[in-house]
Amino acid sequence: MSSDKKEVDCGRRNLVFATAAVGGVATVATAVPFLASMSPSERAKAAGAPVEADISNLSPGEMMRIEWRGKPVWIIRRTKEMLESLGKINDRLSDPASKRPMQPEYAKNEARSIKPEYLVVVGICTHLGCSPTDKFKTGAESGINADWPGGFLCPCHGSLFDLAGRVYKSMPAPDNLEVPPHYYLSDTRILIGEDKA
Numbered sequence: 001m002s003s004d005k006k007e008v009d010c011g012r013r014n015l016v017f018a019t020a021a022v023g024g025v026a027t028v029a030t031a032v033p034f035l036a037s038m039s040p041s042e043r044a045k046a047a048g049a050p051v052e053a054d055i056s057n058l059s060p061g062e063m064m065r066i067e068w069r070g071k072p073v074w075i076i077r078r079t080k081e082m083l084e085s086l087g088k089i090n091d092r093l094s095d096p097a098s099k100r101p102m103q104p105e106y107a108k109n110e111a112r113s114i115k116p117e118y119l120v121v122v123g124i125c126t127h128l129g130c131s132p133t134d135k136f137k138t139g140a141e142s143g144i145n146a147d148w149p150g151g152f153l154c155p156c157h158g159s160l161f162d163l164a165g166r167v168y169k170s171m172p173a174p175d176n177l178e179v180p181p182h183y184y185l186s187d188t189r190i191l192i193g194e195d196k197a
């Protein structure tokens with residue numbers, strides 16, 4: 001990498017941190033009076049208690065977003081075609097079987113999920129913390145490349161993830177997207193933030 005390129009990357013990184021710091025201050029400043037007006041159970045929830053997601057209205061191919069501990073959590077209901085695409089690109093991925101220690105046991109499979117149909121993942125890039133964009137359209141229509149099978153693109157430095165949140169090889173992001181602790185309360189309700197006892 002040239003020194004010019006390094007400077008550009010460092011500048012971007014500093015900008016990301018500066019933006020994050022400003023955002024953090026603003027969040028704290030507004031959160032204090034907000035928290036004071038909450039009931040004890042609401043305060044516990046805001047501080048990191050598990051949150052429940054109702055997936056009964058999620059159609060195949062759709063994604064919903066919820067917030068847990070101030071982080072975006074995505075739930076994607078994958079179609080049969082989306083699931084079939086996962087097995088075809090393992091050789092292009094950095095950690096296809098999710099063997100790195102940061103992954104929970106139930107993410108150590110190709111679909112990275114308890115139920116293959118549903119992916120539950122934290123929507124924060126493992127590089128510098130930007131939020132990737134969903135790119136579910138396949139092929140050239142995606143604007144990524146002609147054999148794109150669908151997945152996510154992080155706009156900050158171009159990291160690509162597949163439809164299981166697995167990072168492609170040689171990307172700025174070092175790891176797959178994080179799978180948060182979670183379990184199914186029923187067929188249509190997921191508790192995010194806790195493993196089943």
Ligand code: FES
Pocket residue numbers: 125126127128129130154155156157158159172173
């Ligand atoms: S934050 Fe750098 S690629 Fe996502």
